[in-house]
Amino acid sequence: MTSFKRILGSLLLGIGASVSAIIMAPGEAEAQATTCQVDFQKVMEPRQALINRINGFRTKRPTAGQACSTLTQLVAADRKVIAWMTENKDWCQIPDQVVEQLQEAGTQATTSRDTACTAAKNQQSQIDRAKAQQQGGPPPVGSGVRLPQGAL
Numbered sequence: 001m002t003s004f005k006r007i008l009g010s011l012l013l014g015i016g017a018s019v020s021a022i023i024m025a026p027g028e029a030e031a032q033a034t035t036c037q038v039d040f041q042k043v044m045e046p047r048q049a050l051i052n053r054i055n056g057f058r059t060k061r062p063t064a065g066q067a068c069s070t071l072t073q074l075v076a077a078d079r080k081v082i083a084w085m086t087e088n089k090d091w092c093q094i095p096d097q098v099v100e101q102l103q104e105a106g107t108q109a110t111t112s113r114d115t116a117c118t119a120a121k122n123q124q125s126q127i128d129r130a131k132a133q134q135q136g137g138p139p140p141v142g143s144g145v146r147l148p149q150g151a152l
């Protein structure tokens with residue numbers, strides 16, 4: 001997860017540098033760059049909010065379910081940003097390298113999401129099993145034979 005955060009950080013720096021380079025273009029390109037920057041910020045803000053939330057996981061550890069939910073939202077946000085960048089790559093002069101970096105970060109986010117969601121499912125099934133055992137419910141399949149209770 002640490003390398004994931006490093007990649008996201010470097011990705012944001014790279015994307016920011018690309019947008020800054022576009023802004024410095026003179027004349028007509030300046031209006032184009034401003035439009036690109038405004039549109040890019042609208043698409044990128046939800047993603048950045050999710051990254052900030054993930055960075056907050058360092059101080060307050062999330063449950064597997066919270067991590068799964070947040071990473072699922074990040075994967076969706078990545079897809080939106082990648083789609084916007086691909087659609088506007090030529091118009092906004094976005095380098096191929098920036099799009100590729102975001103795609104790599106998206107792949108890593110998907111892997112992290114899958115891991116977190118699998119952990120959340122396993123955690124929930126353990127909780128359900130423990131509750132069933134506490135309530136005297138039937139044991140899960142494959143857990144052995146249940147002995148009769150009471151006087152024999």
